[in-house]
Amino acid sequence: MNGRGATAASRPKVEVPILMYHEIAGRQDTASRLAVPPGSFAAQLRHLHEAGFTALTVSGLASALAGAPVQMPTRPVVITFDDGFADFHREALPLLRHYGFTATVFVTTGWIADAGPHAAGRRPGRMLSWNQIREAAAAGVEIGAHSHQHPQLDQIAPSRLRDELTISKELLEDGLGLAVPSLAYPFGYSNARVRQTARDIGYTHACAVGNVMASPGRDSLALPRLTIRRSTRPTTFDCIVRGRTETMIFLKDRSLTKGYALVRRTRSVIGGVSRGA
Ligand SMILES: [Zn+2]
Numbered sequence: 001m002n003g004r005g006a007t008a009a010s011r012p013k014v015e016v017p018i019l020m021y022h023e024i025a026g027r028q029d030t031a032s033r034l035a036v037p038p039g040s041f042a043a044q045l046r047h048l049h050e051a052g053f054t055a056l057t058v059s060g061l062a063s064a065l066a067g068a069p070v071q072m073p074t075r076p077v078v079i080t081f082d083d084g085f086a087d088f089h090r091e092a093l094p095l096l097r098h099y100g101f102t103a104t105v106f107v108t109t110g111w112i113a114d115a116g117p118h119a120a121g122r123r124p125g126r127m128l129s130w131n132q133i134r135e136a137a138a139a140g141v142e143i144g145a146h147s148h149q150h151p152q153l154d155q156i157a158p159s160r161l162r163d164e165l166t167i168s169k170e171l172l173e174d175g176l177g178l179a180v181p182s183l184a185y186p187f188g189y190s191n192a193r194v195r196q197t198a199r200d201i202g203y204t205h206a207c208a209v210g211n212v213m214a215s216p217g218r219d220s221l222a223l224p225r226l227t228i229r230r231s232t233r234p235t236t237f238d239c240i241v242r243g244r245t246e247t248m249i250f251l252k253d254r255s256l257t258k259g260y261a262l263v264r265r266t267r268s269v270i271g272g273v274s275r276g277a
Helices: 038-050 058-066 087-099 130-138 158-176 192-201 234-241 260-270
Strands: 018-021 054-056 076-083 104-107 142-145 182-184 205-207
Touching (some): 038 087, 054 058, 058 076, 130 158
Parallel strands (some): 076 104
16 A cells, blocks of 8 residues: 555546537438448447447536536547437437437527527528427437527627527527537637637537547536547547547648638638538
């Protein structure tokens, strides 16, 4: 016995992969390179199951990182889906249930299939309906906000920023009868002003795209996520969930690099920005 307590130095480092998915669909259904084919997604969940991972929601992760009331499992993983595509209900939910995994779905409220008078913006594909969102929530899936119209939040005026973050939170809370403390920034873009506004409005945690693991001490309004895409091969997926992200997997992901916001501003002046997260 060396008599030492669990000091910060001796405590095992907690690092949690937060995976970011979009569509679960094949090439025949979508041109998006972020869409993961159903067969690949099934293999990825099977891999997580066989490797002994336990899934947490984003809220559950925030609790576990804070030390309570959720305990951090031995091998935690967080599985998230952006935008609210209908294929989540058809392709992902049955598999998540099969393996006993939970997940978090970030819904763009203006795009909900039966948004009615609240419909806004151009839907990028077939989107979830309110019944499907409620069914997912009833199955233990966390529903988070992903803005109302999916703008680049760091590029819009303060009043519109407040509206985007408030409307989406209120619509989801009214529609589900649940608190919605989680947010994902469209395209992963945020800055200090966006994060402070999210905090002021009542979000307690928010996901960006960081392509590093989440760990204690990070800003809870800037939780990094790892992009899973159509081209993610099984060996790469294994590296990602093990945190071996220093390999050049993410070379193309420049979304959070300083200076890229300037590039985007320039591009949007020139003629539009490609759609992403
Ligand atoms: Zn998105």
